[in-house]
Amino acid sequence: MKNVSILSLKEGYKKKEFSPVDITKMYLDRIHQSQDLNAYITVTDDIALKQAEIAEKKYIANEATGILEGIPLSYKDNLNTKGIRTTSGSKIDEDFIPDDDADIVHTLQREGAIQLGKVNMHEFAFGITSNNPFYGSVKNPWNKEYAPGGSSGGSGAAVAAKLGLASIGTDTAGSIRIPAASCGVIGLKPTHGLIKAGGVKHISWTLDHIGPLTQTMDDLAIILEAxxxxxxxxxxxxxxRGIRIGVPKNYFNEGIEENTARLYHKALQDLESLGAVLIEIDIPFSSEDLALSFGIGIAEAGFVHEKSIVSTLDSFGLDVKASLEHSHAITALDYIKALKRKAQLTEQFEQLFEQVDxxxxxxxxxxPQGIGEEMVEVNGVTDSVFNTMIRIPAVFDLTGQPAISIPCGLADNGLPVGLQLAAANHNEKILIHAGYAYEQAFLKTFYDKRNNLI
Incomplete structure (x- = not known):
């Protein structure tokens, strides 16, 4: 399973060294042998093998034209899949079977992707631990006593443990990048609206994004093309050389635990050693601004789940129930003010990205924190794990600019730490460029350790 990539699989298929059926069976076997991670809610063995057979015939006939022809991956369980239950990690939707695929599922299957199944998640994507009361807690492959992040925790765990070559998740306040950082993989939240969101169970249409989690930067670039x-x-x-990298003077560098701060500053030095130019920069954001994302997200979630709040409120998990009960307290004036400030912040960050790339x-x-832990102390300050984990990544859900998390080492406790790179709207290319250069120069040893996880 070492050094498997989209390109290596496609090359092997073309040379008849192995087949899509062989590879799909291998991944399905790994999934069933790793059930203790609880990464999957539904494994679609029969569908995956049928899709693999189709891909195999295409390679034999030299008609394999899809970007992801024969590439096995998974989907977060809030993305609709035709004829396959889509629970959104909830009891309420435990028997929901969509009539159609989500837009992104349709797009990737058209490009030949093989669907291994639906991965576990925090209920309705409302949290960042993936401690699911209905389908069980997802476990971190680096240490199964710890959470994998969330809400796309099943995606992060599945990619890190090689239970699929990639996974498609969603991100409202960091829900792709938090599990990517927690599980030591790569996760991209693209520019808001870049990827069609039809057929997704939203928290907030204003803040939600769809994006990939992958093992390597080249896989991420290929999947983003698809x-x-x-x-x-x-x-x-x-x-x-010459790329301008902004180093925040405020907000993003505050309240960081020692291990994370050390590895972050090491990553900055590494980028500078590659020829990047480090530029200190003021950040136009505050904790008061972060509260706006709560107001927007919870207000819109209250609308999305309006019927269930009235009819089946007690069927939600306790944390989700508490959030939804609060949704009615957000006034129209508060919501509109938050949207106006959101637009202002987006413009201010676009101006920031004129100063740095x-x-x-x-x-x-x-x-990552231990499974079930809800509070954490950082530098003498105690707060919820949720508030602490989203404080940095949620900024770019509010502003909409693209942001990527890539590994930058292991903390003293043996758990991964992530480096986030963000750029101007629709400038995913510079993130891929910078991330790839950093990966190629500094992540080989890390990848070797990740390959030996399971």
Whole structure:
């Protein structure tokens, strides 16, 4: 299972060294042998093998034209899949079987992707631990006593443990990047609206994003091409001399635990050693601004779940129930004010990205916490794990700019730490360029350790 990538699989298929059926069976076997991770809610063995057989015939006939032809991956369980139950990690939707695929599922299956199944998640994507009361807690492959992050925790765990080559998740306040950082993989939250969101069980249409989690930067670039029809693999370049990297003077560098801060500053030094230019920069954001994302998200979630709040409120998990009960308290005036400030912040960050090409921050202020832990102390300050983990990544859900998390090492407790890179709207290419250069120069040893997880 070492050094498997989209390109290596496709090359092996073409040379008849192995087949899509062989590879799909291998991944399905790994999934069933790793049930203790609780990464999957539904494994679609029969569908995956049928899709693999179709891909195999295409390779035999030299008609394999899809970008992801024969590539096995998974989908977060809030993405609709035709004829396959889509629970959103909830009791309420435990028997929901969609009539159609989500837009992104349709797009990737059209490109030949093989669907291994639906991965576990925090209920209705409302949290960042993936401690699910109905389908069980997802476990972190680096240490099964710890959470994998969330809400796309099943995606992060599945990719890290090689239970699929990639996974498609959603991100409202960091829900792709938090599990990517927690599980030591790569996760991209693209520009808001870049990827069609039809057929997704939203928290907030204003804040929600769809994006990939992958093992490597080249896989991410290829999958993003399949998702969007754009050209991203040309940005896989190792020369970043002259790229301006913003180093925050405030907000993003506050309240960071010692291990995370150490590895973050080491990553900045590494980027500078590659020829990047580090520029200190003021950040136009505060804790008061972060509260706006709560107001927008909870207000819109109250609308999305309006019928269930009235009819089946007690069927929600306790944390989700508490959030939804609060939704009615948000006034129309508060909601409109938050949207106005959101637009202002987006413009202010666009102006910031005229001064620098990329902004570099820790992905999260802390490493993953133990399963079931809800509070954490950082530098003498105690807060909820939720508030602490989202404080950095949620900024770019509010502003909409693209942001990626890539591994930058292991903390003293043996758990991964993530480096977040953000850029101007629709400038995913610079993130891929900078991330790839960093990966190629500094992540080989980390990847070797990740390959030996399971």
């Amino acid at each position: 998702m969007t029809g754009g050209q991203y693999t040309s940005s896989l370049k190792e020369d970043i 990329v902004l570099a921050t820790p992905t999260t202020p802390i490493t």
